[in-house]
Amino acid sequence: MASPTASPTLGRDARPPGPVAATVRPRRRAGLLQGGWARGGGLVVALGVLVLVCLASVAFGAKSIGFRTVLDALFSYDPSMDDHLIIRSLRIPRTLLGIGVGMGLGLAGACMQGVTRNPLADPGIFGVEAGAALAVVIGIFVFGVGSLTGYVWFAFLGAGIASTVVYGLGSLGRGGATPVKLALAGAAMAALLTALTQAVLITDLATLDQFRFWAVGSLAGRDGTIVRQVAPFMAVGVVLALLSGRGLNTLALGDDVARSLGQRVALARATSGLAVIVCSGAAVAAAGPIGFVGLTVPHVARAITGPDYRWILPWSLVLAPSLLLGADVIGRLVVRPGELQVGIVTALLGAPFFIALVRRRKLAEL
Amino acid sequence: MAAVELPAGPGVPHAPTPGTLVLRVPRVGLSTRVQARSVAVTLVVLLAAFLVFAWSLTVGDFPIPLSDVLATLVGRGSEDGDFIIRTLRLPRGLTGLLVGAGFGLAGAIFQRIARNPLASPDIIGINAGAAAAAVFTIVVVSGTSDQVTWGALVGSLATAVAIYLLAYRKGVTGYRLVLVGIGITAMLGSVTSYLLTRAEIYDAQKATVWLTGSLNGRGWEHVRPVTLALVVLVPVAVALARHLRLLEMGDDAARGLGTRVEPVRAALLLTGVALAAVCTASAGPIAFVALVAPQIARRLTGGRTLALLPAAACGALLMTAADLVARRLFAPTELPVGILTAVLGAPYLLYLLARANRVGSGG
Numbered sequence: 094m095a096s097p098t099a100s101p102t103l104g105r106d107a108r109p110p111g112p113v114a115a116t117v118r119p120r121r122r123a124g125l126l127q128g129g130w131a132r133g134g135g136l137v138v139a140l141g142v143l144v145l146v147c148l149a150s151v152a153f154g155a156k157s158i159g160f161r162t163v164l165d166a167l168f169s170y171d172p173s174m175d176d177h178l179i180i181r182s183l184r185i186p187r188t189l190l191g192i193g194v195g196m197g198l199g200l201a202g203a204c205m206q207g208v209t210r211n212p213l214a215d216p217g218i219f220g221v222e223a224g225a226a227l228a229v230v231i232g233i234f235v236f237g238v239g240s241l242t243g244y245v246w247f248a249f250l251g252a253g254i255a256s257t258v259v260y261g262l263g264s265l266g267r268g269g270a271t272p273v274k275l276a277l278a279g280a281a282m283a284a285l286l287t288a289l290t291q292a293v294l295i296t297d298l299a300t301l302d303q304f305r306f307w308a309v310g311s312l313a314g315r316d317g318t319i320v321r322q323v324a325p326f327m328a329v330g331v332v333l334a335l336l337s338g339r340g341l342n343t344l345a346l347g348d349d350v351a352r353s354l355g356q357r358v359a360l361a362r363a364t365s366g367l368a369v370i371v372c373s374g375a376a377v378a379a380a381g382p383i384g385f386v387g388l389t390v391p392h393v394a395r396a397i398t399g400p401d402y403r404w405i406l407p408w409s410l411v412l413a414p415s416l417l418l419g420a421d422v423i424g425r426l427v428v429r430p431g432e433l434q435v436g437i438v439t440a441l442l443g444a445p446f447f448i449a450l451v452r453r454r455k456l457a458e459l
Numbered sequence: 460m461a462a463v464e465l466p467a468g469p470g471v472p473h474a475p476t477p478g479t480l481v482l483r484v485p486r487v488g489l490s491t492r493v494q495a496r497s498v499a500v501t502l503v504v505l506l507a508a509f510l511v512f513a514w515s516l517t518v519g520d521f522p523i524p525l526s527d528v529l530a531t532l533v534g535r536g537s538e539d540g541d542f543i544i545r546t547l548r549l550p551r552g553l554t555g556l557l558v559g560a561g562f563g564l565a566g567a568i569f570q571r572i573a574r575n576p577l578a579s580p581d582i583i584g585i586n587a588g589a590a591a592a593a594v595f596t597i598v599v600v601s602g603t604s605d606q607v608t609w610g611a612l613v614g615s616l617a618t619a620v621a622i623y624l625l626a627y628r629k630g631v632t633g634y635r636l637v638l639v640g641i642g643i644t645a646m647l648g649s650v651t652s653y654l655l656t657r658a659e660i661y662d663a664q665k666a667t668v669w670l671t672g673s674l675n676g677r678g679w680e681h682v683r684p685v686t687l688a689l690v691v692l693v694p695v696a697v698a699l700a701r702h703l704r705l706l707e708m709g710d711d712a713a714r715g716l717g718t719r720v721e722p723v724r725a726a727l728l729l730t731g732v733a734l735a736a737v738c739t740a741s742a743g744p745i746a747f748v749a750l751v752a753p754q755i756a757r758r759l760t761g762g763r764t765l766a767l768l769p770a771a772a773c774g775a776l777l778m779t780a781a782d783l784v785a786r787r788l789f790a791p792t793e794l795p796v797g798i799l800t801a802v803l804g805a806p807y808l809l810y811l812l813a814r815a816n817r818v819g820s821g822g
Contacts, residue, residue: 212634213577213641265813274812276577277754281805284747288801291671292794301667302660309652385645392638433653440649444642448625451638 124399132404135397139411143192146418150188151180153422155430186317190379191418191435193320193327194312195386197376199413200334202387203394203405204365204372207341209279210272215388216252216373219279222382223286224255225374229307230293234300241315244307245322245378252374255282260366271348310383310436312421323379330371331410337365338403345400383436386413389447396450416443497760501769504759508559508776512552515783516544520791546678554677554741555782555796556775557685559748561738563774564696566749567756567765568731571703572724573633579750580735583640586744587647588618589736593743594651594666598658604676607669608740615736618643623728630710630721636728672745672797674782681741688737693771696730699723700767707764745797748774751804758811777804 126132152163158176165171166180198216205214216222228251232238238247263271263278294301340361343351351358373387394408417435420442424433480495516528523531523540530536531544566579573583580586592614596602602610623631626639651670655663702723705713710720735749752774753765760769781799788794 211575211577213575213582213637218577218582218641262809262813273576276575277812278809280577280582280750281747281801281808284750284801285805287746288671288798291667292798294667295664295671295795295798298660298664301664305652305655305663309649309656384648385642388641388645434656437649437653440645444646447642448639451635451642452625452628 124395124404125397127399132398132408136407136411139408139415143411143415143418146415146422147188147192149422150191150418151184154179154184154425155432182316186320187312187315187421188418190315190320190323191312191421192414193323194376194380194383195414195417196331196410197327197372197379198383198387198417199390199394199409200331200406201369201373201376202389202413203391203402203409204334204337204341204369205387206391207337207344207402207405208362208365208369209275210345211276212392213388214276214279215384216369216377217382217384217388218283219256219276220259220281220283220286221252221256221369221373222377222384223283223290224251224253224258225249225377226304226308226382227251227286227290228254230290230300230304233303234293234297239303241307242318242322245319248378248381249326249374252377253370255286256366256370256373258282307381309434310381311432311434312380312417313432313434315379319379323375326371326375330368330375333364333368334372335406335410337361337368338401338406340364341402341406345402381436383417383439385440385443385447386417389443390416392447393450494760494762494766497762497766497769500756500760501766501772504756504769504772504776508556508772508779511776511779511783512556515552515555515779515786516548518783518787519543519548550678550682551674551676551782552779553682554685555674555778557682557689558674558738558742558745559752559775559778560771561685561689561692561734561774562745562748562778563752563756564693564767564771565731565734565738566751566774567753567767567770568696568703568727568734569749570753571707571765572727572731573637574707575633575637576750576754578633578637578640579753580731581744581746581749582644583637584618584622584644584647585615585640585732585735586739586746587644587651589615589739590670590744591647591650591654592617593669594654597666597669598654598662601662608681611743612736612740615739616732618647619728619732619736623725631724631728632710668795669743670797671795672743672800673795674742674785675793675795677741684737685741688734692730692734696727696767699727699730703727704764743795743797745778745800747797747801747804748777751808752777754808755804755811 124132126135148163151167152158152160156176156179158180162174162176163180166174166177170181171177172181201221202215205216205219206212208214209219225248228247229238229244231251232244232247238244259275259279259282262282263275265274294304340356343354343356343361344358344365346354348358351361376383390409390413391405394405394412398404398408417439420438421435423442424435424438427433513525513528517523517525521539521543523543527536527540528544531540532549536544562580566581569578569580569583570576572578589611592610593607596607596610600606622636622640622643625643626632626636628635655666658666702713702718705716705718706720706724708716713720739745753770755777756769756773757765759773760766777800778796781803782796784803785794785796785799788799
């Protein structure tokens, strides 16, 4: 990965360059870390944090298990011991799922913001989660599906269809998929799908009773099966997303400039669009609609690295699972022996942090 | 690039375009510019809204011909007709009209300040605040419907104040306001979800209906506050609209042209928030009208910016039509109007998007 040099800092209220100002690098405020070494080193530190969070996620839970036992369960597994069983069959799959879902949400958010050049883009606002939710409701209401493993495929299908439709509708008409059109098409679809979901929930009490627990978004009660179901999709999505960094940098210039520099805009859009569909679909399928992670993590990453998507994507990849798993651990500890669902904790924890960030820095306007 | 920008015109952002009339009152120093097309659109859409409203008075489980409706309104109707029209359909229809207009206007103000079509009150937290407070009132306090209305009003106003204060730092930029709003929305939304999982299933159902937004059982007590809000706030919004044009040129340019940027922006936001709060308290957090009405209006007027009054007219039409369909689609079962606003509005917006014949950000 080549290390791009930091972009020059402009005045506080730099107006966006018009189509004439064809600077190849988006002229925006540089991030906190400048230079490839700082960003790469920071990424290693962030990775270390993620490893610590993963350990915490294996060690802490409703039942207190000593650190020795945790290590034993990892390295000298004894199936006859309850504690080992808990670690192996519950906490490790849950942690792996948290890593996967976090990565999926973070990358999907970053790619969406890049493609639509809209800072508010995220799988929740753009209808992907609404599509998954509608599909799950249909699964419960029409097919009587009652298990998480059954929800997964419905959610995945719904998310996939919703994102494809949003993208298709957003690119109709002249000018193709302009940022404004994509944003509006996404919001319109989200509202439409949510309305249809509500229509079913209002008419059928039993469906509402099941659905309201899925709708919060949680990592609890998902066993190894779901991890195995979703893992291949996650892997494909992560690879696609990481490959789309250059393309997203191109899109950030605006289509006209990008084209005049000889970049293939449609290809860049298609790659990251596909990444969005696969990543967010898999994440929502596995854990239910967890808002906020996909929206905020890319902004945090951007504040650290500056506007270069080749850095934003890997940073999002590492930061998002830390946020999600950290929130999950906290949710397990605050109301022991009960739990707060992770979707609630991410919002309650993430929001103040995000607001502080928004206040402190002038975040990049995309 | 700025977040999805509402396009300013080529070169001079607001050069008079053909079809603009400039009205001047000589020696008093009052002048205003009127877009002929946007006036026409406003009138036509309002007329359509009013026709749908009149039609909605006649249909129902107990059909009443229009002549009888008119007779009732001038006090010469039958006793049954009087009751049905005056206590059921008329207040309900009026609430729909007014709430729709209020949402449309609020949406246009927010979207213009933030220069982002996604910055409507339903997305940046005003609705989420109302919803969290209302669901709390339903689930925890088991409040009456009046208490829920008050809860929603207090919730949305408190949320708006919180968003403004959190976004304030040497002034408020539209962009920062939106992001802070999104953060608050996420928080409040998760509180609402959590409350729903802790609720008795019947409370959860009641809350779900309220969350969708409904005009069912709306009476005069709902018409009055919304009327009052519109009577006060529409003139305020129109008076401030000229500053809106300056704000769209950027803060520095606006200052240079003598606008006191921050007070004006605060006043505009307050207007939008008050409208959204009163409307939400009356009809529930009806998503989408505030988002879509200004966008539809802009495409109908063919203007470069979101004109306020056409947006209000579009909101009124969307809401009235949606409620009529919601009442009659599965009669005698009624759907909440909030479902229909999206079902009717979304395809239309998507059609307008697909049909857009301007390249670039005109979409």
